[in-house]
Amino acid sequence: MIDIRLLQKDFENIAASLTRKGVDQEVLDSLKVLSSEAKMKRQNMEDVTASQNKLSKEFGRYKKEKLDIAPLQQEINELKSKKQELEEEVRQLEEKLSSIVLAVPNMPDESVPDGADEDENVVLETIGSKPEFDFEPKEHWDLDCGWLDFEKGVKLAKSRFSAIKGQGARLERALINYMLDFNRQRGFEEWYVPFMANSNTLQGTGQLPKFEDDLFKIEGEDLYLIPTAEVSLTNLYNDEIVAAEELPLLLTSYTPCFRKEAGSAGRDTRGLIRQHQFDKVEMVAITKQEESDEVFEKMVACASDLLTSLGLAHQKVMLCTGDLGFSAAKTIDLEVWLPG
Numbered sequence: 474m475i476d477i478r479l480l481q482k483d484f485e486n487i488a489a490s491l492t493r494k495g496v497d498q499e500v501l502d503s504l505k506v507l508s509s510e511a512k513m514k515r516q517n518m519e520d521v522t523a524s525q526n527k528l529s530k531e532f533g534r535y536k537k538e539k540l541d542i543a544p545l546q547q548e549i550n551e552l553k554s555k556k557q558e559l560e561e562e563v564r565q566l567e568e569k570l571s572s573i574v575l576a577v578p579n580m581p582d583e584s585v586p587d588g589a590d591e592d593e594n595v596v597l598e599t600i601g602s603k604p605e606f607d608f609e610p611k612e613h614w615d616l617d618c619g620w621l622d623f624e625k626g627v628k629l630a631k632s633r634f635s636a637i638k639g640q641g642a643r644l645e646r647a648l649i650n651y652m653l654d655f656n657r658q659r660g661f662e663e664w665y666v667p668f669m670a671n672s673n674t675l676q677g678t679g680q681l682p683k684f685e686d687d688l689f690k691i692e693g694e695d696l697y698l699i700p701t702a703e704v705s706l707t708n709l710y711n712d713e714i715v716a717a718e719e720l721p722l723l724l725t726s727y728t729p730c731f732r733k734e735a736g737s738a739g740r741d742t743r744g745l746i747r748q749h750q751f752d753k754v755e756m757v758a759i760t761k762q763e764e765s766d767e768v769f770e771k772m773v774a775c776a777s778d779l780l781t782s783l784g785l786a787h788q789k790v791m792l793c794t795g796d797l798g799f800s801a802a803k804t805i806d807l808e809v810w811l812p813g
Contacts, residue, residue, distance in 0.1 A: 474574050474679070477567065480504065481512045490580040493587060493794045503573055511566040518559035525552040575676070576683050581794050582803040588793025594806075595793070600777060601786035603810050610812030614744040620644075621745070632742075633734065633749045645752060649727050652754040652779060659775045661725035661756060666705035668728055669696045674708045679800035689731045689749075698731035702755035710759060721760035721768050728753065773805050786810045 480487055488501045528549050535542045586595050614621065620641025626634035637645055657663050672695050675681040680688060680700060689698040699705060706724045715722065730753050745751070756775065760768045773789065780787050792804040 474571070474676075475577060475580070477508065477511075477570060477574060480574070481508045484508060487580060491577065493581050493585075494578050494797065495795065496577060500573065500577065504570070504577070507566060507570045507573065511563060511570055514559055514563045514566060518556060518563055521552055521556045521559060525549060525556060528552065575681075578797075578799045579679070579802050581797055584791075585797060585803050586791060586793045587795075589795040590793075591796045593793040594796055595791045597789040597791050597805065599786075599788045600781055601784075603786050604812075606812070612744065613811075630749070633747065635745060635748060649752060649754060651783075653725060653727055655779050655782070656725040656754065656756060656775060659723075659771075661723040661775075664706060664709070664724055664726040666702060666709075666726050666728065668699055668731075670699050670704050670708070671695045672697070674711070675704060677708045677711050678704045680704060683799060687733045689733060699728060700732045701730050701753060702726040702728040703757055706755060706757035707759075715759065717761065721758050721764065723768075724757045724759070726755055728755070769803070773807075776807055780807060780809060 475487065484505055488505070491501060492498075528545060531545060532542065534540075535545055586593065588594065614623070618641070620637055620639060622636040622638060625636040629636065653663055669691065672681055675688070675697060680697075684700075688700060691697065705728070706726055709724070710722070729750055731750055734747055734749060756772050758768045758772060777787065777789065787807050787809045790806045790808055792798075792801075792806060797804055
């Protein structure tokens with residue numbers, strides 16, 4: 474969520490940045506009015522509080538000089554009542570402001586290219602050579618190896634679930650361990666985290682409230698199946714003060730991920746590309762703002778080197794503003810070439 478104090482301090486620059494991300498002018502106008510009004514009301518409240526404190530300090534002098542404290546007491550009571558009114562007004566305004574801000578995406582980094590959609594993403598680098606075959610390669614769901622069983626996935630759950638067996642299951646487990654070990658050798662600390670998260674945790678990484686329809690909720694509980702380990706890793710230090718000398722914190726974790734894939738009906742209906750459940754090894758870094766670019770590049774390099782170590786040709790793609798994720802300020806996708 475965008476810091477409301479930053480919004481009030483530098484609204485015009487933030488609004489210009491959010492416009493690049495496609496935020497409607499109507500939303501920006503609402504933010505401007507509410508943030509300005511909340512700032513003004515809070516300042517009024519602080520002024521009243523200061524006046525109340527100043528008069529309260531006069532009590533001692535009034536008693537010492539045996540002055541009539543009744544007028545002073547009345548004035549203090551009036552200020553107290555006014556402060557309570559302003560506190561409620563500020564609370565309501567900031568609550569309304571927060572509800573809007575929670576649905577506003579993160580600001581794009583200045584280095585992110587402007588663009589409407591994925592067609593305007595920029596290929597930064599191609600690593601490795603696409604393999605060539607003397608036959609027509611098949612899609613992975615057409616391979617006659619007996620590893621993938623989509624019918625049993627549907628039987629056990631529903632569509633967009635699959636079952637993997639034999640060497641396929643062993644390969645899945647081996648790749649998870651390989652990736653975790655690779656990240657650990659690059660300085661990332663391995664974590665094993667819950668596969669569920671509460672609403673406060675999901676709000677911390679922007680999944681709630683905007684993407685609630687894409688989450689699997691546990692009935693009767695303030696719990697959801699996580700859509701990515703990024704949710705858990707990022708929130709490990711939520712509401713904690715971390716000493717600057719401990720930074721950066723480099724974290725990695727394996728979890729299964731669960732997504733309803735709302736709005737994707739008819740897309741990638743075959744194979745493993747768009748499943749409700751899939752495995753992922755995640756990297757997260759918590760660092761100082763002035764070191765974030767350096768750490769970001771380190772993470773991209775780690776992921777790219779991992780793919781290279783597996784002999785997978787891929788390309789680094791900078792996403793444009795129109796294709797950038799809700800919570801992302803900058804994204805470099807690593808796109809692996811797939812046969813078929």
